[in-house]
Amino acid sequence: MENNLSSADELKxxxxxxxxxxxxxxxxxxxxxxxxxxxxxxxxxxxxxxxxGGSVRYDEYFRSLSQVDTFSLRxxxxxxxxxxxxxxxxxxxxxSVRKARKAGNVxxxxxxxxxxxNFSIPLATGGIFIIILxxxxxxxxxxxxxxxxxxxxxxxxxxFTYGEIFYLGLLEIILGLIAALMPSFGLYFWVFGFGILHIxxxxxxxxxxxx
Amino acid sequence: xxxxxxxxxxxFDSRIRLGIMSVLMVNDSFDFNSLKETLDVTDGNLASHLxxxxxxxxxxxxxxxxxxxxxTSYSATEEGKLSFRLHLKNLEDLIxxx
Numbered sequence: 001m002e003n004n005l006s007s008a009d010e011l012k013x014x015x016x017x018x019x020x021x022x023x024x025x026x027x028x029x030x031x032x033x034x035x036x037x038x039x040x041x042x043x044x045x046x047x048x049x050x051x052x053g054g055s056v057r058y059d060e061y062f063r064s065l066s067q068v069d070t071f072s073l074r075x076x077x078x079x080x081x082x083x084x085x086x087x088x089x090x091x092x093x094x095x096s097v098r099k100a101r102k103a104g105n106v107x108x109x110x111x112x113x114x115x116x117x118n119f120s121i122p123l124a125t126g127g128i129f130i131i132i133l134x135x136x137x138x139x140x141x142x143x144x145x146x147x148x149x150x151x152x153x154x155x156x157x158x159x160f161t162y163g164e165i166f167y168l169g170l171l172e173i174i175l176g177l178i179a180a181l182m183p184s185f186g187l188y189f190w191v192f193g194f195g196i197l198h199i200x201x202x203x204x205x206x207x208x209x210x211x
Numbered sequence: 212x213x214x215x216x217x218x219x220x221x222x223f224d225s226r227i228r229l230g231i232m233s234v235l236m237v238n239d240s241f242d243f244n245s246l247k248e249t250l251d252v253t254d255g256n257l258a259s260h261l262x263x264x265x266x267x268x269x270x271x272x273x274x275x276x277x278x279x280x281x282x283t284s285y286s287a288t289e290e291g292k293l294s295f296r297l298h299l300k301n302l303e304d305l306i307x308x309x
Contacts, residue, residue, distance in 0.1 A: 007305045010229065014299065017233040021241070021249050106248045110241055 024115045024161040026107055028095035029210055032202020035088035039194035042084035043187060050076045051187075078134070084194070099210070115160035123153040140183035147176030147193045162209070168201050222267050223298045227252055227260045232295045235270060235287035242284040261285060269294060 019025075047053065050073060100107040126149020133141050154169030172193050179189035223229055230250040234241050241249075247257050264270045269291035273284045287295070 007302045011299070011302050011306070013226070014229060014233045017230050017249070018237045021234040022237040106245075109249070110238065110245050 020105075021109075022111060022160075024109075024111050026096045026100040026103070026105055027092075027161050027165075028099040029202045029204070029206025029208075030095040031092035032198045032205060034091040034095065034202070036195045036198030036200075036202060038084045038087045038091075039198060040191060040196075042080050043191040043195060046077055046080050047187065050080060074134070111160055115157055118160060119153050119157040121153075122149055122156055125149060126153070140186070141180065143186035143190045144176045144180035147172050147179055147189065150194075151176060162205065164201070164205060168197065171197060222264070222269060223295065225260060227256065228264060231257075231260060231264060231285070232269065232287065232291065235285060236292060236295060240273065240284045240286045242282055246285065264291070 097107055126145060129149065130142055130145050133139075133145055151169045151172030151174075154165050154172060156169075158164075158166030158169060175189060175193045175197075179186060179193075182189070223232065227250060230252075231246065234246060234249055243257070243261075246261075247254065250257065261270065261272075265272055268288055271286045271288050273286065275282055275284075
């Protein structure tokens with residue numbers, strides 16, 4: 001009987017080490033929630049202050065204007081999006097550090113490096129592609145591009161952290177493709193994909209793994 | 212019953228060696244310091260177990276330099292992976308028979 005217990009125990013330990021050494025488990029659900037909240041806040045800023053509550057349209061009308069007329073609007077929107085990206089990344093890191101400390105785990109491991117590499121290649125590709133779209137005046141494809149490439153990045157990261165992130169990535173990709181078909185509703189798709197989905201996902205992950 | 216126990220590979224007797232093999236089964240390679248942190252063991256202890264596994268041809272040592280600092284990483288050999296899988300299977304069978 002004792003032998004049984006120790007063998008079972010041994011297998012359990014082996015599985016735990018395999019899991020911990022091949023997956024980055026310090027990613028906190030709170031990172032998702034905070035990223036979602038910043039995205040919603042960023043959308044409100046864009047809607048209320050930059051697009052003046054919808055009185056400035058950013059789709060067909062926007063494109064029909066010359067680049068000079070909309071230059072400042074454009075860069076305000078870009079600055080707003082970059083602020084959301086910066087704040088979300090900062091707090092994602094903050095909550096991960098906090099979770100790792102709490103669990104007594106090391107944050108910077110070979111898996112962390114692999115995760116970041118696999119996440120950032122599709123993301124950086126998307127970032128550069130979006131800058132090109134912006135410079136070539138394909139405004140209507142910006143939001144679909146962001147959602148699709150972000151989704152691909154998440155999908156790729158799924159192998160190195162919680163598997164659930166794979167499905168979040170899949171949803172973002174599907175949303176991005178639909179957004180490409182409905183170019184006038186970019187802002188709605190953006191707030192849904194980066195705001196609502198992140199909040200729901202983060203809350204779900206927090207409930208499942210951290211409470 | 213006796214058969215199963217004798218099938219358990221002596222080389223995997225220690226918890227640290229089991230830990231090392233577990234990490235190397237799911238990672239192509241892992242460096243010394245990361246192994247130390249993952250398994251939470253001392254330098255000397257880890258080094259001696261790595262040496263034992265290396266001598267039995269269970270793992271391979273790759274020495275390289277990152278800038279000026281030496282960096283030693285380890286990978287499981289095919290033989291090591293096979294033996295470890297067999298060891299896991301034996302453990303599972305042992306649990307089932309009791």
